[in-house]
Structure formats: C-alpha cells, structure tokens
Amino acid sequence: ADPIVGLLITVAIVAVLRTVVRDVFHRLMDAVDPTLIDTAEAALAVQPGVCLVRSVRMRWSGHRLLADVELDIDQKLSLADAHRIAHQAEHDLIHAVPKLSAATIHAYPAHRTTTPA
Numbered sequence: 001a002d003p004i005v006g007l008l009i010t011v012a013i014v015a016v017l018r019t020v021v022r023d024v025f026h027r028l029m030d031a032v033d034p035t036l037i038d039t040a041e042a043a044l045a046v047q048p049g050v051c052l053v054r055s056v057r058m059r060w061s062g063h064r065l066l067a068d069v070e071l072d073i074d075q076k077l078s079l080a081d082a083h084r085i086a087h088q089a090e091h092d093l094i095h096a097v098p099k100l101s102a103a104t105i106h107a108y109p110a111h112r113t114t115t116p117a
Contacts (some may be wrong), residue, residue, distance in 0.1 A: 007010070037063070040093055041056055049082070055069070065097065067102070069106065
C-alpha cells in the first residue's frame with residue numbers, strides 16, 4: 001500500500017508542478033491573458049471622444065501589469081480636451097483591468113476613415 005500512496009503523491013506533485021512551471025514560463029515571456037486585452041479594449045471604446053482603439057499592448061513587470069495604448073481621438077477636439085480624454089481613459093483602464101498598475105496612452109487625431117459611422 002505504501003508504494004501506491006507514494007506513487008499517488010508523486011503524480012499529484014507532478015501535476016501541480018506542471019501548472020506552476022507553465023504559469024511561470026508565460027509570465028517570463030510577458031504573456032498576458034487575452035481576456036485582459038478584451039476588457040481593456042471594451043473599457044477604452046466607450047470613452048467619449050475616442051473614435052478607435054488602435055492597439056492595446058500589456059506586459060508583466062514583476063507582479064505589476066503595464067499597458068501601452070494607442071487611441072484615435074476626435075480630431076475636432078482641442079488639445080486640452082484630447083489630453084483630458086486620454087487621462088480619463090488611463091484612469092478607467094486601471095480600474096477596469098485587474099492588476100494593471102500603469103498605462104501609457106498615446107492619442108492620435110482620428111482620420112475620417114477611422115471614425116465610426
């Protein structure tokens with residue numbers, strides 16, 4: 001009976017180790033769960049003045065998640081309004097995405113072809 005219990009414990013340890021090694025490997029490769037990207041895009045798309053979410057890139061830095069975002073902002077808005085929108089987008093993004101501690105927002109003037117109909 002002892003060898004069977006020992007074998008079962010070994011199998012349990014290997015199963016846990018496999019999961020831990022996979023998670024650590026993904027973290028080392030800066031892999032981010034795609035649902036976090038989807039959450040970020042959804043939070044940014046509803047911002048007033050945002051015409052298009054060009055890109056959202058995220059990466060891990062230790063236990064902190066960082067984001068780099070490119071947005072097309074309505075070109076009719078003033079620079080001050082565009083800055084306000086970018087700042088609000090950063091604030092809302094940090095609250096929408098778990099573990100996100102900082103976001104850099106790049107705002108570009110929207111061209112007519114990127115403005116939603």
